[in-house]
Amino acid sequence: MRVPFIKMHGLGNDFIVLDARETPLPALSTATVRALADRREGIGCDQLIVLEPDETATCRMRIFNQDGGEVEACGNASRAVGMLLGEPATISTAGGVIETHPSDSGVAVDMGEPRFExxxxxxxxxxxxxxxxxxxxxxxxxxxxxxxxxxxxxxxxxxxxxxxxxxxxxxxxxxxxxxxxxxxxxxxxxxxxxxxxxxxxxxxxxxxxxxxxxxxxxxxxxxxxxxxxxxxxxxxxxxxxxxxxxxRITMTGPATEAFRGEFDWGDYA
Incomplete structure (x- = not known):
């Protein structure tokens, strides 16, 4: 199975973005995330981002660190996805729903409310x-x-x-x-x-x-x-x-697309 990807970064914090909104991906294992994130034998990234359809938001964003663990939020990835979407959007994450707004200075992200308890x-x-x-x-x-x-x-x-x-x-x-x-x-x-x-x-x-x-x-x-x-x-x-x-917290900054490509899922499964 050939899978397209987009390599992006926000201020050097880099991501592999997989768009599964229309074509679902196979089950994503910890080993697959680690293999793709490897900078010598994989594509290389800090985080792997998977976009999925969502019933109430523009899309759902899942975030995996390079150790394979899934996490709740990533501000730089939010800006990158906001840039990809290209228009004001709502993005569902494990940490809550955020809003993105492309602007002349990059992407502004409504990161929601902080918690102190x-x-x-x-x-x-x-x-x-x-x-x-x-x-x-x-x-x-x-x-x-x-x-x-x-x-x-x-x-x-x-x-x-x-x-x-x-x-x-x-x-x-x-x-x-x-x-x-x-x-x-x-x-x-x-x-x-x-x-x-x-x-x-x-x-x-x-x-x-x-x-x-x-x-x-x-x-x-x-x-x-x-x-x-x-x-x-x-x-x-x-x-x-x-x-x-x-x-509510607003974060504004740049996001950059580095390159696009594709890989064989079986090489990293």
Whole structure:
């Protein structure tokens, strides 16, 4: 079975997009996701995205990290899919329904409302999500927030001074986070600017993480460190994040189609 794919990226966070809205795909196994995501013997990606029909939304988006695990949300992939759809759309995800709007500066995504309750993150037991009384080496007292998927946000003086490739995996799988967690280290430069690096759950260090930018901006806003609209600079580039009076998050940034191709499903099954 020959399957077409689209290779895309948002600020360097790259995806394989499979469009199954009209032609269903065979059952997708963890092994198949890992094989396709492999950068040496597969197509290579941070996440595999599958588009499916949906009764109430424009389409459904399923998101698989390169380790094969299915996750709830991906902001950069949302922009990529919004660009592919080419018009205002609603996209159903495991983390809820989002809206996308193509614009001159890329794609604006309504990411929904953030959640701060300890059991919505989720955490293993109740604690103050504004400042978790926890620490891992140089990282202490993170803000916990769920923006469709779980995030821990640490504010530090210099994001580049943190060995995130070493400490990120430790925090990700800590038992306090039953569903694991995305690990964000951020430095606030001024009331409109944040610098951010992310260890992404199931994917590792990434050049950009849309939900991480949203979570970090919201965490900084909750602590009164920045205004209600900020630019978050990631290694791959900037994203504009706004938190409206209606409690909804808007993320705006670019998405790029790299190339298209096709593969034989049997080679990766």
């Amino acid at each position: 300890w059991d919505a993150i989720p955490l293993a037991y109740a604690m103050d999500t504004m400042s978790l009384p926890l620490g891992w080496g140089a990282l202490e007292q993170p803000v916990a927030v769920n923006v469709g998927n779980p995030h821990a946000v640490f504010f530090v003086g210099n994001v580049d001074a943190i060995a995130l490739d070493i400490i990120g995996p430790e925090v990700e799988i800590d038992e306090i986070f039953p569903a694991r967690v995305n690990v964000n280290v951020a430095s606030v430069e001024d009331r409109e600017t944040i610098r951010l690096r992310v260890w992404e759950r199931g994917a590792g260090l990434t050049r950009a993480c849309g939900t991480g930018a949203c979570a970090t901006a919201i965490a900084a806003m909750r602590r009164g460190l920045v205004d209600r609209e900020v630019t978050v600079h990631l290694p791959g580039g900037p994203l504009l994040i706004g938190w409206g009076e209606d409690n």
